Amino acid sequence: MEKKDIIKNIQDQKERPHLRFKLKTKTEEFTEKLFYTLFDADTAVADNIDSLEIEFTELADLACWDKRHTCGKTWQRYLETLPEILKKLNLDANAISRSDPAAKSIEEVYLSYPGFFAIAIYRLAHELYKIGLPLIPRLMTEFAHHRTGVDINPGAQIGESFFIDHATGVVIGETTVIKNNVKIYQGVTLGALYVAKELENIKRHPTVEDNVTIYANATILGGDTIIGANSIIGGNAWLISSVPANSIVTHHPEVKIKTQVND
Structure with a gap:
């Protein structure tokens, strides 16, 4: 088979016109920036919120090709949930620090505990799941799954002061x-x-x-x-x-x- 025939054969079998892997990559970048915005002492919240809005708009455009899903005004609704998400995550971190004798400081929990990272990304994804944004919440928790070995579906309902120890x-x-x-x-x-x-x-x-x-x-x-x-x-x-x-x-x-x- 000649190269041109191979290329045509591959093109003919690419059946998903909306399957753009940059959605996955950009979701991971957005998720990490969001995490830093909430927790990193050296990250300017105001500046990052503005850039996150731009990135989120691009993600929504990539994810909302199906007209049954509407993504208009999703960012503002999501932005309003971030203070409450951060409050819950601080409770999670404190629960870990109180429960685990190996935790020498609260900073150690935020920086090094895979269970905390997985919980954080879950909580950030869960609000988007509740809003009904397609695909992005699952990509966010799969990013955490890949990083930590913890697989939390964004649809799960998890209360306050949650502790996953060792995590994997x-x-x-x-x-x-x-x-x-x-x-x-x-x-x-x-x-x-x-x-x-x-x-x-x-x-x-x-x-x-x-x-x-x-x-x-x-x-x-x-x-x-x-x-x-x-x-x-x-x-x-x-x-x-x-x-x-x-x-x-x-x-x-x-x-x-x-x-x-x-x-």
Whole structure:
């Protein structure tokens, strides 16, 4: 096959005229600048807000090719949510600093904790998800997923003072509800019992009530599953049904140790 035929073959199979990867790249740049605007002491808020508006307008133009989605005045609506988002994120950072004996300063949390970064980008994306802006919220949380190993769908509903420790491997599905003062560790999955397209508009992920701690590699599945307030879910637990308030759930694998005798 000649080169011109190969080129034509590729062009004929490029079926998505709106699939522009610069939307992904520019969303990541916008997200990082937004993070710096909220937290970096050397970043001028006023200057960055103006440049963020310009970048956001370009993103909206790229994302809103479908006429069923309207992106007009989205920036102003989003801008008005930023002070409240920052208030919640400061509560998250303080919750981490209070809970983790390894945190030597609050600055360490903001600068180095992957769990905090993932929560921050989730909260920034969640407001755009609520507004109904297409694609951009998911690209924002996927940016954090790539950076931290934490996969939080922007549709999840997460309360105040949320703490993800160590972070890597955490999965929080779209219809998950997490109340206040919840602490989870690495490898935790809050997922669906099964995946099917007809579940798109159905609550399929768990609800976690106030003051719950979920330890490493626990898996909690199902939209009807509720973890009652003040409960502790031990590491490696597998749950597909609800747990009453004030419960302790443990998983006890059988471990055998054989000692060899050295001759």
